[in-house]
Amino acid sequence: MRYISTRGNAPALNFEDVLLAGLASDGGLYVPENLPRFTQEEIASWAGLPYHELAFRVMRPFVEGSISDTDFKQILEETYGAFAHSAIAPLRQLNANEWVMELFHGPTLAFKDFALQLLGRLLDHILLKRDERVVIIGATSGDTGSAAIEGCRRCENVDIFILHPHQRVSEVQRRQMTTILGENIHNIAIEGNFDDCQEMVKASFADQSFLKGTRLVAVNSINWARIMAQIVYYFHAALQLGAPARSVAFSVPTGNFGDIFAGYLARNMGLPVSQLVVATNRNDILHRFMSGNQYFKETLHASLSPSMDIMVSSNFERLLFDLHGRNGVALAELMSTFKATGKLSVEEDRWVEARKLFDSLAVSDEDTCATIADVFKRTGEVLDPHTAIGVKAARECRRNLSTPMVVLGTAHPVKFPDAVEKAGIGKALELPAHLSDLFQREERCTVLPNAIEAVQAFVAQHGNRGKPL
Numbered sequence: 001m002r003y004i005s006t007r008g009n010a011p012a013l014n015f016e017d018v019l020l021a022g023l024a025s026d027g028g029l030y031v032p033e034n035l036p037r038f039t040q041e042e043i044a045s046w047a048g049l050p051y052h053e054l055a056f057r058v059m060r061p062f063v064e065g066s067i068s069d070t071d072f073k074q075i076l077e078e079t080y081g082a083f084a085h086s087a088i089a090p091l092r093q094l095n096a097n098e099w100v101m102e103l104f105h106g107p108t109l110a111f112k113d114f115a116l117q118l119l120g121r122l123l124d125h126i127l128l129k130r131d132e133r134v135v136i137i138g139a140t141s142g143d144t145g146s147a148a149i150e151g152c153r154r155c156e157n158v159d160i161f162i163l164h165p166h167q168r169v170s171e172v173q174r175r176q177m178t179t180i181l182g183e184n185i186h187n188i189a190i191e192g193n194f195d196d197c198q199e200m201v202k203a204s205f206a207d208q209s210f211l212k213g214t215r216l217v218a219v220n221s222i223n224w225a226r227i228m229a230q231i232v233y234y235f236h237a238a239l240q241l242g243a244p245a246r247s248v249a250f251s252v253p254t255g256n257f258g259d260i261f262a263g264y265l266a267r268n269m270g271l272p273v274s275q276l277v278v279a280t281n282r283n284d285i286l287h288r289f290m291s292g293n294q295y296f297k298e299t300l301h302a303s304l305s306p307s308m309d310i311m312v313s314s315n316f317e318r319l320l321f322d323l324h325g326r327n328g329v330a331l332a333e334l335m336s337t338f339k340a341t342g343k344l345s346v347e348e349d350r351w352v353e354a355r356k357l358f359d360s361l362a363v364s365d366e367d368t369c370a371t372i373a374d375v376f377k378r379t380g381e382v383l384d385p386h387t388a389i390g391v392k393a394a395r396e397c398r399r400n401l402s403t404p405m406v407v408l409g410t411a412h413p414v415k416f417p418d419a420v421e422k423a424g425i426g427k428a429l430e431l432p433a434h435l436s437d438l439f440q441r442e443e444r445c446t447v448l449p450n451a452i453e454a455v456q457a458f459v460a461q462h463g464n465r466g467k468p469l
Contacts, residue, residue, distance in 0.1 A: 359393075
């Protein structure tokens with residue numbers, strides 16, 4: 001399997017190199033040169049497989065040539081053996097033909113664990129083989145940081161630096177990052193918003209001279225391994241609901257477009273997906289594109305669903321690449337225009353093509369709370385605010401009531417007590433046993449100004465387990 005850049009001016013790489021590269025050298029994102037496609041008979045034969053075995057079948061083509069089948073099977077078994085629910089991603093029915101797929105049974109109670117627990121093990125495997133040390137710099141709007149730290153904390157050849165917007169993540173999210181202590185773990189609170197953090201990460205990849213020769217690795221959803229791992233649970237849910245003999249629809253709470261792009265890829269790999277609903281909050285750049293072909297920056301607003309408080313969706317470029325016939329030159333021009341003006345639209349026929357599969361909805365904080373309250377009243381289930389947005393969008397945008405609708409349950413509600421409290425359901429939430437002492441644990445975090453020079457100086461000073469790079 002070879003990977004190419006969305007901007008068409010970077011060398012093609014194998015999986016091993018793509019895992020370590022993150023962004024392509026031309027500023028684009030790596031995608032498979034050719035996407036594997038499974039027959040309906042193959043997909044049907046996977047029904048009833050344990051999650052790690054299904055994951056092996058779905059992801060094997062992406063790593064072929066870089067990781068042996070034996071090693072990859074072991075990595076997957078260890079990854080998903082650490083999850084608290086034996087079904088790994090259980091489905092819970094809310095309504096007639098409507099389900100929530102619970103993706104929060106991993107160590108940090110968020111869907112990011114599916115990819116980042118795997119990413120840590122893949123990095124360990126490859127870096128040990130190459131006898132190489134790397135620096136991870138990541139930006140988080142809440143969940144990626146803790147999942148990345150948890151996934152990579154035991155990696156011998158990794159120093160990890162996670163940037164989060166100061167005082168703009170929930171307390172549980174912050175503590176899940178800042179209470180994991182280790183010589184190779186560094187939490188940085190930036191006096192800015194998530195997009196500021198994300199821009200610093202991108203700029204650091206573009207010019208890595210401050211590292212003095214050490215390689216940067218991405219853990220954000222720009223890393224292809226993140227997308228690859230998320231494809232699996234679309235197959236997992238659809239198989240349980242009768243695929244491939246019937247099609248399935250998905251509603252996906254998304255800010256960076258990575259999770260829903262994985263669903264788009266699952267469809268292109270042969271899974272019968274009839275509809276993908278982009279569910280977002282008042283930071284609605286994706287909804288503005290899907291509903292009106294207008295993708296432009298606006299003021300970023302804090303919300304009750306902070307993991308989607310994102311102004312620019314990094315992975316959206318991967319969809320735009322496909323909409324432009326995988327023409328890297330055309331895509332590079334489009335992204336250059338966006339960088340200069342802060343806005344873009346695509347030709348009408350390309351937008352119409354996207355709308356054949358995608359619908360969207362932007363949901364207010366008030367409607368988020370109302371949905372949490374309504375679902376609790378009718379089912380006794382407590383939703384986190386991101387999942388509630390997914391449920392609201394699913395119900396508003398659903399095309400066919402006879403098609404099963406699966407909402408991605410992206411996080412455990414205990415991570416967002418403010419939203420649950422505002423919903424007024426009157427139910428106290430308790431942390432799972434492995435996090436029961438979270439509020440008593442020691443925290444370690446450095447607050448830095450919104451300046452890339454300060455961040456890069458900190459990384460250079462504290463890398464290599466405390467020894468300056």
